[in-house]
Amino acid sequence: MNDILLPRALLPSYLEQPEAVRARFEKLKQREVILRVSQLSKIFASAEKRTLALKDINLVTHRREFLCVVGPSGCGKSTLVRILAGLEQHTSGAVLLDGQPVTGPGRDRGMVFQGYTLFPWLTVKKNVMFGLEVNGHGKLDSEREAMQWLALIGLEKFADAYPQQLSGGMKQRVAIVRALANQPRILLMDEPFGALDAQTRCRMQAHLLEIWRKIDITIVFITHDLDEAIYLADRILVLSAHPGEVQELIEVPVPRPRSMQQLVTPAFLATKARLEELIYIGRHAPAEEQDEDYPILARMTNVADNVE
């Protein structure tokens, strides 16, 4: 583990922000609060035991902020975003969207899932129209808007194709505009690029930033990929596992506009080092059986035949 961490002494502190970044955060915090989560806890109760999945989560997101949530597996980041979406009930605390408590799923919170959830029986265009139609827009109206959204992401050629004819990346682009067509206040994304290959993922990240720049939307983005989190986020919420608690809310010191070249800048590396420190060498010792060390294997090859 230590071999791959960079010598920390050479890096600046992740807390050091260039003037432009500091000014951006000042401005961001002036904006209205879209999402406020306070003292949120979630207990999964089964017949055998009660598991505390999330504990006392506090969080404030401002308008047009890009927030990433990272954490080790089992930290409840998916549970958190599902509670925000209203797909899961929280046990205590409050989730307020524009000051209104969240009680169930609704069109004001769009969601993009890791799996492909386009409706397979609808064409691409009709998938995008779906949210508009169930919320009472007329057919012609919905169709016109859907075509505008598809034009925005350059997929108007595929308007009449079925989802199964699209590649994974295209499916997720359609899923994003399907959620955006409802003009939600916030877009929740649960590891949306997790199933894509590395190259497509890179392009999708840039594409998402482009969409986010051009549209008035606040994004909460769940990921376990630290590079992805730093590349995309204004702020990164780091959760710990068992129970899921907020470890730190990091303001990313990497200036915008972002590019892949920034992956090796000192500010980027410093942020990544901090994230790794929090997640892999976290203060909380592993507690559950799934975090046990893997065993050292007995040797089953010739002693002279070494591969490394």
Place this chain on the structure above:
Amino acid sequence: MAQQKWLQIHRPLSARARRVIGIASFVLPLLIWSIVSYVPWVWHPQIMITDPGSAPYLDVGAHLSREGFDNEVADAQREGRAPPRGIAANPVYLPAPHQVLRAFYTSFTTPPPTKDGQWLHQSLWHSIQIIFWGFVISSAFGVPLGILCGAYAAIARLNEPFVEFFRYLPAPAFGALAVAILGIYDGPKIAVIVIGTFFQQVLIIANTTRKLDPALLEAALTLGTRSRALLTRVVVPGILPDLYRDQRILLGWAWTYLIVAELIGTTSGITWFITQQARYQHFPNVYAAIAMIGILGLGIDMILAAFGRRLFPWDRSLAKGA
């Protein structure tokens, strides 16, 4: 080499192999039937008399067991009379393929034996109507109830234990009851097909509905879909290709209830034709009629399968399957 390729677990066949093996699945049973029918030393447990000789009680064309025939020959020879002669034959209930093939044509061209009787095509059409109405009535209630059971746990809990119990009751057992209630004509026959189909239908369709990917429901919920629209705009279209497949299988089951159903009350339809022909020992006609049921059933299913491919262009498994 080729055979090795055919017998590998989960490996799909080439188009050519599919066609060849598919044809073989019909040719092989036909081949066995032909061998049994046309090769004299395979089976042929009886002797058909071609010349009665001196035995006055034997007719040309009568069937005797081999043993009985040998006794007759021995008796005649002992008494110095002309022995009967005959050729090896199968029992009358196993006609040869060509006889059945001929019966396919002649059974359509033979007028009914009685004035009020029905031509074969009329009998068949009557049977198809019984199946159709039985299946339509069953589906009209079974499909919606199955979907509701699959969608709402409370409705499932209220219905399924009873349905689970009822589906073990053999549908023909209700025949007498159905006649008492619905009379002796088509009513009780349709009722038996409904009883035989409905309870399986509810359970199968409920199960299919439950298999819908929950992520699609969640996606619809986050798009602002409310409960009613969730059922009509997501659940129903989402399961439609699988529901269609279920209906095809259930229609096959409905066919299997047909013969029993048609025996209830006044015998009718293809069953009436079969029992009449069997009574006069016209076994080629019996086989032809039974084969016609199979051809009709398979034919309708193939038409429905082709129709399904056009109906659900997004469904991959349908495009490839069956």
